[in-house]
Amino acid sequence: MIVLFLLFIYVQSFVTKPIVRNSIQLSDAFNTNEQKPPNTWKLLSQAFKDKARNWFIKRAIKTGVPWHDLTDYYEDNQRILKMIKEVSENKYLEYPLYYKQPFHGYEEGNLNWKAACEVEAATLSISSTYYDTNPFLSQDYMRFNVTQHIDHYSQETYNTHYTQSILDAGSSTGISTEYLYKSYPQCKSIHGIELSPYFNAVAQFNVKQKKLPIHHVHGNIENIPFENDSFSMIVCSFVFHEIPSEVITKILKEYYRVLAPGGILAIMDLDPDNLKKNLILNQFRKWAFEVTEPHIYKYYQYDMFGNMNKTGFKLLKKVKNDPLNCVWLGTK
Ligand SMILES: C[S@@+](CC[C@H](N)C(=O)[O-])C[C@H]1O[C@@H](n2cnc3c(N)ncnc32)[C@H](O)[C@@H]1O
Numbered sequence: 001m002i003v004l005f006l007l008f009i010y011v012q013s014f015v016t017k018p019i020v021r022n023s024i025q026l027s028d029a030f031n032t033n034e035q036k037p038p039n040t041w042k043l044l045s046q047a048f049k050d051k052a053r054n055w056f057i058k059r060a061i062k063t064g065v066p067w068h069d070l071t072d073y074y075e076d077n078q079r080i081l082k083m084i085k086e087v088s089e090n091k092y093l094e095y096p097l098y099y100k101q102p103f104h105g106y107e108e109g110n111l112n113w114k115a116a117c118e119v120e121a122a123t124l125s126i127s128s129t130y131y132d133t134n135p136f137l138s139q140d141y142m143r144f145n146v147t148q149h150i151d152h153y154s155q156e157t158y159n160t161h162y163t164q165s166i167l168d169a170g171s172s173t174g175i176s177t178e179y180l181y182k183s184y185p186q187c188k189s190i191h192g193i194e195l196s197p198y199f200n201a202v203a204q205f206n207v208k209q210k211k212l213p214i215h216h217v218h219g220n221i222e223n224i225p226f227e228n229d230s231f232s233m234i235v236c237s238f239v240f241h242e243i244p245s246e247v248i249t250k251i252l253k254e255y256y257r258v259l260a261p262g263g264i265l266a267i268m269d270l271d272p273d274n275l276k277k278n279l280i281l282n283q284f285r286k287w288a289f290e291v292t293e294p295h296i297y298k299y300y301q302y303d304m305f306g307n308m309n310k311t312g313f314k315l316l317k318k319v320k321n322d323p324l325n326c327v328w329l330g331t332k
Contacts, residue, residue: 046050053105060121063128064135067121074117074202080114084208085201090218098244099195101294116198119173126238130322142322143176146237147183149319151264153329157315158262168192169221169232169251170239176201177214180235191231192216193224221251229260238325245298252311253284259332265313271326272300304328 026212060067074081095111103109110116127142128135138187151161163184168177181190192205192214194200203216221239234255255265262302293299305316313330321327 010038056125060125060128063125065121065128070121070124071117074120075279077205078113081116081198081205083277084204085197088200088204088216088218089197093195093197093218093220095195096222096247098247098295099176103242103294110196110199111215113198116173116196116202119202120175123172123175127322130324141181142325144183145321146235146266146268146327147180149321149327150233150235150264151316151327153266154264157264157269157331163187163264164232165189165194165230165260166191166233166235167224169224169234169236169255170194171199171203171216172196172204173199174214174216176235177203177216178206178210178212181212181214181301184233190214191226193219193221195220222247222254224254224258226258228257229263230258232260232263233266234259234263235268238270240267240269240302240304241293241296241299243299244295245302248299248302249307249311252307252313256311256313256332261332263332265308265328265330265332267304267328268321268325270299270324271320272302274324274326275300 051233057067075139100111101107101109104115106112106115108115123140124135129138131138131141133141154161154163158251164187166180166184166189168174168180168191170230171177171194173194175194177192180218181187184190190213192203194203194216195218197218200216200218206212207214207216217225221236234252236255240251243251259265305318308316308328313332315329317329319327319329
């Protein structure tokens with residue numbers, strides 16, 4: 001998570017600071033080696049990684065994120081979290097190669113407790129500088145923008161915003177799922193599906209603590225453990241930029257399968273057009289950007305509309321969500 005945070009901090013600085021130089025071409029930044037993290041990450045010394053980590057935490061705190069309060073809360077509840085993981089984990093799941101590599105600054109990617117305990121603080125940091133307000137309100141704006149876009153789309157397409165069943169795909173510790181619940185409290189069923197058993201345990205812990213009618217499932221969005229036509233809405237936020245492109249295509253097909261006819265798919269993520277424009281950077285920023293997200297280059301090139309269309313989604317639309325992210329919408 002720390003490097004997700006790093007990514008956003010850097011990218012935020014791209015949109016808020018003037019471009020320093022333009023000698024680096026976008027093509028220089030493309031790295032086609034999809035299964036491995038950039039070598040530079042592996043070469044970094046532990047001392048450097050620790051330094052970078054402390055810098056990013058300090059920076060989060062400076063923007064108003066109560067980093068230690070948020071992470072201590074989950075550290076203090078380790079015993080119960082471990083028990084929840086024990087009963088909720090699908091021990092037969094096989095983790096794809098892209099998921100087991102060092103990622104977001106953690107040697108075991110999302111498959112560890114440290115990352116799970118830091119998700120909430122790091123997620124809050126993502127949008128903490130998007131708007132001129134505190135990180136909590138900033139996150140509210142970013143998240144509720146997504147559901148407003150979905151509502152507008154639903155209204156113009158089907159003349160209603162009522163939705164019966166929602167799947168939050170790649171739900172992490174359930175932050176995005178909880179926002180969906182707040183936006184659609186009348187919805188009959190809300191599920192989150194997440195591949196990290198650690199993140200899923202935190203999500204289950206939180207819904208129990210807050211008594212929320214949300215169901216979290218440990219699973220892979222490449223093979224969603226639900227029948228055809230199960231959901232009237234699927235929301236997938238901040239997932240695709242972390243996944244190899246051929247897997248995104250596979251996942252789109254899976255979304256199509258589990259979405260009911262007339263249902264809506266909303267994909268929220270970094271806007272490649274926006275980022276491409278801002279990727280003319282100095283060497284250091286380019287390196288810092290590359291080192292954080294192993295699949296980002298292919299993601300920029302990914303033809304979301306073309307692939308949504310090929311999968312069968314129709315009435316496609318793309319809208320700006322906030323300074324950095326967009327939402328792609330489609331229906332079945
Ligand atoms: C950056 S987080 C976004 C979480 C959340 N949707 C949000 O908006 O805050 C991406 C999540 O997708 C999960 N993920 C990645 N690949 C996945 C897969 N194949 N199946 C299920 N979850 C996956 C990651 O573990 C991570 O928790």
